Amino acid sequence: MSPRSWYLVYGIFLHVIWSGAAKVEFYSSVDSMQDLAQVEQELLNATRSYLETQQQQLNFxxxxxxxxxxxxxxxxxxxxLDEYLGHPLHAFRxxxxxVQDWDALIFEPILTNQPREDFRQFSDVLTRDLGYPDQSELQGAIKGLARLQRVYNLSTSDLAGGVINGFSYDSELQWPMANFELGNTKRAGRLLNQILKPEPTHTAQQTRKYLENHEPGKKIQEKNPSWYGNYTRLCQGKRLPEESSGSPLKCYLDxxxxxxxxxxxxxxxxxxLDPDISVYHGMLNSQQILSIFEEADKExxxxSAVAGEGGKRTVRDLRVSQQTWLDYTTPIMESVSRIIQFVSGFDMAGAEHMQVANYGVGGQYEPHPDYFEVNLPSQFExxxxxxxxxxxxxxxxxxYTVFTKLNVFLxxxxxxxxMWHNLHRSLDVDVRTLHAGCPVIVGSKRIGNIWMHSGYQEFRRPCNLTSDSYKSAAYRKSV
Incomplete structure (x- = not known):
């Protein structure tokens, strides 16, 4: 392999190993997608180098x-001809x-084609060793686009054309492919014709060959669960009208x-109010957040998985993100620990490590409670x-973060x-705290979650003389 090829492979290898991208999928995290974009940039550089070398050989x-x-x-x-060959120098040449020149200068280079072998080794490293995306990654991204379409009422034509809420984010060459994968094959064909008719040699002809040899995506038809209407409405930033329950809530300094x-x-x-949900603004500055990311990059x-039967965690499409966990031993995490302790009033001895999560294409977390209620992990207090x-x-x-039973979106x-409480003071679960992370349309969503356990908080949040468990019982009967 040429020195340049080795350099490229080694560079990608170090980059992907350090970032951990080879061990995770790409579409479920924008951060991992950035690693994938770097891989493609290196692939582009290697391909250009290969083509230049091949062109030089062809010119020779x-x-x-x-x-x-x-x-x-x-x-x-x-x-x-006999006069020509009669000259000893001509005959020798x-x-x-x-005997020598055709073999050494033409046959051997063409048959061995060392640049091609270098490029093959390079591509093998990408596809075999460095976590190159496969068909499942494409399907995951397609599901993400379909999820955006359903939740935000986006038309197939707009979404496939890169137009989201009136803003265009895409190029014309992607329109046929996106329409095809979203199940709109007729529109994909029309768009290709519009591109190729005035310019038959356009690179879109490769897209046509792809479409001719692949099955189109299928429009997903699902029966929506009972919470879906409130969920999609809140994700779109719309609340149901409700009667005023007193003075409007106002921001204040504490x-x-x-x-x-x-x-x-x-x-x-x-x-x-009841349950209390509050937003505390300006708790972390940009430098502190950067420090958290630097710690997360080391892990x-x-x-992200969800808890299933028997406490077993499984990967499911209802939660599309990637995550890692940070303890409180570093300076930045010690600072985060103090903030949580002082704001909540809880004992940090009952805190789980901070979960840092990043959402990818259509990344979301469907409505769920944070409490376990049953199948509590054995290590929890x-x-x-x-x-x-x-x-x-x-x-x-x-x-957005939405509370589907409370008509709240953030x-x-x-x-x-x-911050909010998942349990009543009686330690019964508060079913009203069902919440969700809406799909990300454009951008990258990064969050840090800290869950506090009740086992250490007896004197920090004691029970009332009168149990408040009736709130959960009453709510269950009303729905």
Whole structure:
């Protein structure tokens, strides 16, 4: 393999191994997609180098053949062939060419084609060793597009054309392919004709060959669950009309919760009462968030799973993201631990490690509770009494956090913290806290979750004299 090829392979190998991309899928995380884009850039560079080398060889072959052709024409046109061959130098050159030159300069390079072998080794490293995407990745991305189409009522033609909520994000060459994969084969054919009719040699002819040899995607027909209507409505930023329950909620500053906030009071945005859901703005700055990402980069990102029967965790399409876990031993995570302790009032001895998650193409988490209620993991000291979720990025479009039973939606705001209780003071589960992460339309959603367990909080959030369990029982009867 040529030095350049080895350099490219080695560079990709280090990049992918350090980032962990070879061990995870790509479409379920925008961060992993960035690794994949780097792989494609290296592939582009290697292919360009290969084509340049091949062109140089072809130019050499062409010059050599032209030279021999001219000599043959001169020998036949200007002299008789026997006169030409009668010259000892001409005879020597003819024999030398047939014995050595044609073999060394033409046959061997063409048959061995070392640049091609270098390129094959390079591609083998990509496809075999470095986690090159396969058909399942394409299907995952297609499912993501179909999910966006369903949740946000996007037309197939707009989505396939890269137009989302009036903004165009795509190029014309992608339109036929996207329509095809979304099941709109007729429109895909029309778009291809529009491109190829004025310019038959356009690269879209390769797209046509692909479409002619592949089955189109199928439009997904599903029976929607009972929560789906509220879910999609809230994801689109729409609430159901509801009667006023008193004075409207207002933002306020809170400098009395803990001495830590005396000089820099909490910026509190209450979004729901009973159960209490509050957004605390400006809890992390950009440098702190960057430090969290640097710590997360040191860990392996894996596809997010959901708890199933017997507490076993499985990968399912209802949750499309990647995640890793961070303990509180580093300076930045010690700071995060203090923030959660001072805001919540809970003992961090009952806190799980921080889960850092990133959402990919159509990334989402369908409505779910954070409590377990049953099948509690053996290492837990009590159920998850509260959720503290940091937004670690803004999201250009989509990606809201919605509470489907409470008529609440929250757009991600970088640096903000959302907090709520999953259990009543009686430690019964609060079924009203069912929530979801809406599909990301455009952008990258990054969050950090910290769940607190009830086992250490007896004196931090004691039960009332009167049990509040009736709230859950009453709510269950009303739905």
């Amino acid at each position: 072959y062409r010059r050599y053949v032209d030279q021999i052709k001219r000599e043959h024409e001169w020998a036949v046109g200007q002299l008789k 003819l024999i030398k060419r047939l 400098g009395k919760r803990h001495a830590y906030f005396t000089l820099a009071p909490l910026q509190v945005e209450p979004v729901h 392996e990102m894996v596809r 009590g159920d998850r009494i509260s959720t503290s979720m940091f937004y670690l990025s803004d999201v250009e479009q989509g990606g 757009p991600p705001v970088k640096g903000a913290l959302v």
